[in-house]
Amino acid sequence: MTDRRSFLQAGALAVGALGLPRSARAAAADAGPRVVSTWDFGVGANQVAWKTLTAGGSALDAVEQGARWAESELCNPTVGRCGNPDRDGNLSLDASIMDGDGRCGSVAALIDILHPVSVARRVMEQTPHVMLVGQGAQAFAVEQGFPRGKLLTPAAEKAWRAWLQTAEYAPQINAERRTLPGDSSNHDTLGILARDAQGRLAGACTTSGMAWKMQGRVGDSPIIGAGLYVDNEVGAATASGVGEEMIRNVASFLVVELMRQGRSPAEACREAIARVVRKRPEASRTLQVCFLAMNRDGEVGAYALHRGFVYAVCDAQRQDGLHDADSVYRTEQA
Numbered sequence: 001m002t003d004r005r006s007f008l009q010a011g012a013l014a015v016g017a018l019g020l021p022r023s024a025r026a027a028a029a030d031a032g033p034r035v036v037s038t039w040d041f042g043v044g045a046n047q048v049a050w051k052t053l054t055a056g057g058s059a060l061d062a063v064e065q066g067a068r069w070a071e072s073e074l075c076n077p078t079v080g081r082c083g084n085p086d087r088d089g090n091l092s093l094d095a096s097i098m099d100g101d102g103r104c105g106s107v108a109a110l111i112d113i114l115h116p117v118s119v120a121r122r123v124m125e126q127t128p129h130v131m132l133v134g135q136g137a138q139a140f141a142v143e144q145g146f147p148r149g150k151l152l153t154p155a156a157e158k159a160w161r162a163w164l165q166t167a168e169y170a171p172q173i174n175a176e177r178r179t180l181p182g183d184s185s186n187h188d189t190l191g192i193l194a195r196d197a198q199g200r201l202a203g204a205c206t207t208s209g210m211a212w213k214m215q216g217r218v219g220d221s222p223i224i225g226a227g228l229y230v231d232n233e234v235g236a237a238t239a240s241g242v243g244e245e246m247i248r249n250v251a252s253f254l255v256v257e258l259m260r261q262g263r264s265p266a267e268a269c270r271e272a273i274a275r276v277v278r279k280r281p282e283a284s285r286t287l288q289v290c291f292l293a294m295n296r297d298g299e300v301g302a303y304a305l306h307r308g309f310v311y312a313v314c315d316a317q318r319q320d321g322l323h324d325a326d327s328v329y330r331t332e333q334a
Contacts, residue, residue: 034298034315035062035194038240038290041079042312043320045070045192050314059194059202060099060121067095067117067204070190077159078188081114081151083208085160086215087167091152093208094222095120100201100232104130106222107137112148117206119146120222131222160212169212189221191228191238193294201296203230203238210243219243225253234260235295237268240309241288245276255293265293266301266326273303273328290325305329 033053037045049066053059071080071093078084085091095116096106105124108131110116119141123132132140142148189207196202205221205228220227220243227243229252230236237255239246246252251272258268269291277284290309292302302311302325313321 032298032316033195033197034294034300034313035066035192036292036294036300036314037066037192037312038190038238038292038309039188040310040312040322041070041074041076042190042192043314043322044074045190046312046314047319049192049194050319053194053196057196058198059196059200060097062194062196063192063202063204064097064117064121066192066194067097067190067206068115071095071115071117071206074190075153077156077208077211079190079207082153082156083151084156084211085152086209086217087163087169087212088215089152089157089160090215091156091208092215093151093206094218095204095206096222096224096228097121097124097204098202098224098228098230098236099124100230100236102231104224104230106131106224107141108133108218108222109216110134110137110141112151113138113141113146114149114151115146117204119144120204130224133218134216163212167212189219189227189238189240189243191221191240191292193230193236193238193292195294195296195298199232199296201230201232201236201294203228203236205238220246220251223247225250227252229253229256231256231260232296235265235293237265237291237293240290240292241305245280245283245287245289249276249279251276251289251291255291259293259295264301265295265299266303269293269301269303270326273305276305277328284328292325303327 035049045066048069049062052062075082092109093116094108097120098104105120193203207221226246237252255268290304304325304327306329307327309325
């Protein structure tokens with residue numbers, strides 16, 4: 001069994017191939033508009049966001065549109081309308097959005113509203129608050145003109161009823177990449193970051209949260225500083241994996257602050273992962289934690305606790321680039 005010292009040593013050795021290739025990192029300062037997203041479904045989100053950027057839209061507009069695509073067009077048990085419900089059969093959605101000037105908004109435990117990321121933006125722009133939750137978030141959304149309708153799909157309900165036969169709750173590493181119908185362990189997040197032609201940054205997160213979670217559980221995605229943080233002076237970061245770890249470490253804020261101290265995006269992500277390991281070395285063997293970051297010059301980096309985290313990059317040179325993040329553990333665990 002790997003002890004804590006060898007685990008940390010493995011993290012220190014896993015420094016090759018961080019983020020984008022060196023040639024791409026060297027050209028990042030001249031990158032112009034760029035959008036990056038978590039996981040392979042980030043390719044589709046990026047393409048929608050890229051259309052907004054090339055049409056002259058802001059980074060904020062771009063990340064909202066990319067996240068909206070994931071919420072409505074993507075049918076995935078981890079995000080939006082096809083998400084798996086909690087253990088009581090309720091599908092609740094979480095989302096956040098943040099501009100590089102510090103403005104931000106989020107919603108949590110939102111039920112029967114298709115686009116939580118747009119509701120989060122309305123919270124940012126139309127209220128004095130940052131976060132609305134539950135019934136209050138739903139009432140605000142309806143007041144703002146968002147239609148209310150049942151989102152739980154027959155497939156998700158069937159998967160939930162099958163889960164009830166055992167009611168076992170054990171999230172698995174990289175389960176978000178599994179595509180088997182009714183896979184009860186699927187759970188994760190779309191995190192999307194963008195840089196527009198003016199050099200402004202923005203980010204968004206959207207998720208249906210962990211399948212079979214306790215009713216009322218909120219992960220990191222709607223929590224500013226945990227699942228998402230953006231600062232025009234420095235850069236932007238988003239997180240994926242088990243949200244409780246991101247909350248415990250204020251993870252996305254940590255990554256941005258490490259970039260403020262001079263780390264590259266990849267170095268900042270790697271150091272943030274190392275902090276997670278130092279705090280909870282035993283738990284780190286059984287959960288996934290992933291970070292994706294972009295600095296104000298457009299340089300991109302990522303790092304994960306376990307192998308298997310992929311992220312998508314879209315800019316003027318490539319529309320569907322998909323990259324494997326380096327990790328502390330090099331053997332992918334299923």
